[in-house]
Amino acid sequence: MDNPIVFNNVDHIYNAGSPFAVSALKNVNLSIPKGKITAIIGHTGSGKSTLIQHLNVLLRPTHGTVKINDVEITADSKNKNLKALRKQVSVVFQFPESQLFEETVLKDVMFGPLNFGVSEEEAERIAREKLSLVGLPENLYDRSPFDLSGGQMRRVAIAGVLALEPSVLVLDEPTAGLDPAGQKYMLEMFVNLHRQQNLTLVLVTHQMEDVALYADNVIVMENGTVVKTGEPLEIFKDEDKLETLQLSLPHSLQFFKDIDTQLDTTYIKETQPITVDQLADEIVKIKQSRTLKSEVSQNV
Amino acid sequence: MFDKLLLGRYLQGNSIIHELDPRTKLLGSFFFIVIVFLANHWLAYLLLAAFVFFVIKLSNISISYFLRGIRPMLWIIMFTVIFQMLFTVGGTVYFQLGPVTITSLGVINAIYIFMRLVLIIMMSTILTLTTAPLELTDGIEHLLRPLTRLGFPSHEVALMLSIALRYVPTLMDEAQKIMNAQRARGVEFDEGSFIDRVKAMVPILIPLFVSAFNRADEMAIAMEARGYRGGEGRTKYRQLKYSKIDAYALLILLLVTAALIAIRIFIG
Numbered sequence: 397m398d399n400p401i402v403f404n405n406v407d408h409i410y411n412a413g414s415p416f417a418v419s420a421l422k423n424v425n426l427s428i429p430k431g432k433i434t435a436i437i438g439h440t441g442s443g444k445s446t447l448i449q450h451l452n453v454l455l456r457p458t459h460g461t462v463k464i465n466d467v468e469i470t471a472d473s474k475n476k477n478l479k480a481l482r483k484q485v486s487v488v489f490q491f492p493e494s495q496l497f498e499e500t501v502l503k504d505v506m507f508g509p510l511n512f513g514v515s516e517e518e519a520e521r522i523a524r525e526k527l528s529l530v531g532l533p534e535n536l537y538d539r540s541p542f543d544l545s546g547g548q549m550r551r552v553a554i555a556g557v558l559a560l561e562p563s564v565l566v567l568d569e570p571t572a573g574l575d576p577a578g579q580k581y582m583l584e585m586f587v588n589l590h591r592q593q594n595l596t597l598v599l600v601t602h603q604m605e606d607v608a609l610y611a612d613n614v615i616v617m618e619n620g621t622v623v624k625t626g627e628p629l630e631i632f633k634d635e636d637k638l639e640t641l642q643l644s645l646p647h648s649l650q651f652f653k654d655i656d657t658q659l660d661t662t663y664i665k666e667t668q669p670i671t672v673d674q675l676a677d678e679i680v681k682i683k684q685s686r687t688l689k690s691e692v693s694q695n696v
Numbered sequence: 697m698f699d700k701l702l703l704g705r706y707l708q709g710n711s712i713i714h715e716l717d718p719r720t721k722l723l724g725s726f727f728f729i730v731i732v733f734l735a736n737h738w739l740a741y742l743l744l745a746a747f748v749f750f751v752i753k754l755s756n757i758s759i760s761y762f763l764r765g766i767r768p769m770l771w772i773i774m775f776t777v778i779f780q781m782l783f784t785v786g787g788t789v790y791f792q793l794g795p796v797t798i799t800s801l802g803v804i805n806a807i808y809i810f811m812r813l814v815l816i817i818m819m820s821t822i823l824t825l826t827t828a829p830l831e832l833t834d835g836i837e838h839l840l841r842p843l844t845r846l847g848f849p850s851h852e853v854a855l856m857l858s859i860a861l862r863y864v865p866t867l868m869d870e871a872q873k874i875m876n877a878q879r880a881r882g883v884e885f886d887e888g889s890f891i892d893r894v895k896a897m898v899p900i901l902i903p904l905f906v907s908a909f910n911r912a913d914e915m916a917i918a919m920e921a922r923g924y925r926g927g928e929g930r931t932k933y934r935q936l937k938y939s940k941i942d943a944y945a946l947l948i949l950l951l952v953t954a955a956l957i958a959i960r961i962f963i964g
Contacts, residue, residue: 454876479884487880494870495877497902507899511882542906556881 399427400564400596401451401485405460408446408620412458420446422620424460428564433590433597435607435628438617439642444568444600445490447617451566451598452485453478465563483512486562490569492553496541501527504541505556512560519559526555529589531581547578554582558589565589566598571606583610608632608646608670616641629668648675706828712941713755713826718835720942724949725823731953732812740959741811747952748818755826765821766814773813781806833858834934851927859915867908874903 408421420443428434428451436444449455450462453469462469464481489495498504505523506516514522527537530551536544541552554570567586571579587610590597601607607614607628614631616624618641624631632638632645635653645653648669656664663682669675708714713721735741752759766773786801827835837854844850875885878899885896 449876452880454879479882482880482882487877489873489877489880492877494903494907495874495881495899497899497906508881560881 398430400430400465401428402463403427403450403460404463406450406457406462407459408450408455409458410446420620421450421457424620424622426615426622426625428596428598429613430596431590431594432612433587433599433610434613434615435611436598436600436615436617437602437604437607437631437643442617443620444617446620448487448566448568448598448600451564452482452487454487479512483560484562485564485566486557486560487566488554488557488568488570490572491550492557492570493546493549495553495556496549499540500538501532501541501544501552502537504552505559508556508560522559522561523555526558527552529558529585530555531585547574550574550578550582562595564596564598566600568600569602570599571601571603604632604644604646605648605671608648616643628670632670633668646670648672651675652678707757707761707825708828709756709826711754711756711826713751713822715939715941716826716945717936717938717942718827718831719838719936720938720945721823721827722832722835722839724945725819727949727953728819729816731956732815734953734956734960735812736808737959737963739963740956741808741815743952743955743959744815745811747948748815748822751822752818755822757822757825761825762818762821766817769813769817773810776813777806777810780809829861830858830934833861834936838936851930855927863911867904870907871900871904874900 403424403426406421406424407419410416410418410420424443424447436447438444446455450457451464453462453464453473456462456469456471456473458471460470465484467477467481469478469481496504498507502520502523505527506519509519509522510516524537528534532548532551532555536548541549544552550573557565565586570586571582574582583606586597586599589595599606599611611628614624614626614628615622616631623641624634624637632649635645638645644650648671649664652667652669652675653664656662663678667674667678669678716724732744735744749759752762781798781802782796784799784802784805785797786799788800789797790800790803791798824832833854836857837850840848840850840853879885883896883899885893887893888896
């Protein structure tokens, strides 16, 4: 099971067979590697959200098969046997705070585990653990989720999904609408979970910085098809392609490119600093080689 | 889940029926529903069916659509029809078993009821399929305007109606989203006993209501910020205008009515 999720020629058509039919996925082939961070990018309407809903069988393919942990799902798969898969692959949807409904924060987080047959005490233990993981102060556990601030509600909702203890976690723009500190905290938390528990992460995002910083593997979508897969470096190399897809470079790479054009140098051909750390390293390297050169010329 | 629901959907197009003034369509449909009850002879029903068929042809929308629109209503229609058949007594008796009798009058009545329901549903489907929701509310506001003199808040009703219509798809999307999120947390909506299913609705309804309240709040603030102070003294961006085809439509409707009355008096 190197690839917990494999798509084989998957098509998805909404309202198939009616005049409102819309084809959202066309002949998608992909696999999500186990224990890695996979980023899915593509501009709005490229089929990312439809794709995500296939990952935990909220939608079934119209044609083709989706394999989740060696269970094959086709258009005819019966709903009954699929519930167990939703515990293995969990999704944090966009603006997940809209899923809160219980009287207290704690009860809302316990809701998921209880649905999957976990005992009450165990569910509460899990809930407390996940709530502290997302950084929610303990004095809020007995409050109504609707009394919390937007950022806190987001944390509760995410804790509610983490409480299912999935082996694959899918995040659909988990940080959209959070303040910069909250964004960083959340992403770091997911990445730490991934490192500590070998959790497979799937991250849908528009932030190329996050892709560059965290992803091992990138899937680029356009018009319902997968147009490219590869490591972030590979994806960002093909800049023209990114432009036609209405996607951008990470800021650090863009910065280097601007230096290239303004100073008429070719740094970008030699190196590809896609994160800020790599960028700093490159600048230090360039600086050192310059001082070295000037020392040499002085000595001569 | 809501894919199959055809009722109240709008199909863009540019047929003659699409271009009719919404007031004509509203009044016409209403009038049609009234005259359906005038019919009491098979000839009359034939005429009405032909008329509906003619309007469907004019609307350029395939007839399979309308048949599909009737499908969700089929149970209600059959229920009514069967009760009519069993409980109307009169004419020749075809079949008798204990208290259950099927008579010629019962069968005729059942067929009439069936025809009436189908024709009415078809006509209202034509109305909603060919009229954009906003046009519809404009039409309703216009038609209700005379009632303002009696103290009826026609502007407010029209405003509520247009906001409600505008938010039907948004709320449906939202419901679908919340449903997906809860399914991802292990809720099953199509499993278990009736009580289980009703309980499964709670995690959808509460977030849906909460978001509707929030949305209403934000919308009210946005409207005030844009200078909305109620209906008085407002001008209108969309102007309704009658044209020649509205007159033709009216003429055809009147002819059909005249024919129906003639059938009722001379044959029925």
